[in-house]
Amino acid sequence: MEIIEAPAVAALPERHYAGIRAVTPFKGMFGVRDQLMKDLRARFDQGDTFFRLHVIDMAGEMHIEVGVVTGAAVKPDGRVLPGVLPAGDYATMTYVGHGRRANRTLLEWIRGNDLTMDCVPDPAGDRFGCRYELYRTDPRTEPMKTRWRTQLAILLDR
Secondary structure (H helix, E strand, O other), rough: OOOEEEEEEEEEEEEEEEEEEEEEEOOOOOHHHHHHHEEEEOHHHHHEEEEEEEOOOOOOEEEEEEEOOOOOOOOOOOOOEEEEEEEEEEEEEEOOOOOHHHHHHHHHHHOOOOOEOOOEEEOEEEEOEEEEEEEOOOOOOOOOOHHHHEEEEEEEEE
């Protein structure tokens, strides 16, 4: 893994998006993500694509969403629903390479700096206020995921 932008705290603005949610086991989750990306990109050709983790239970089900940042709120249309990435202070890091190592690096940095994530325990797993991977590389032009420039972002407690 290559770190492009070191872990830091960044104040990010509110951003509207169009997204498709799913619940899936961790094993096979990235195949579901890839299909949702294709489905969403068939409707939205512009905007940054991201993969949001609403609830994490790596031994059970993951509540995920794939979204495309839009300039304004969108109207619901079948599986495509409007959403908002909330404004706030986020722990961020941008990397190229393997996502599990990158996520571990950012989580260790958060703990090492005595920061608190906006995350609460839930019967379904760890429920995050906002945690996502924003793809700075267009997956339609670079099929190798390990070459994608990816920004991790985890909303911090206020």
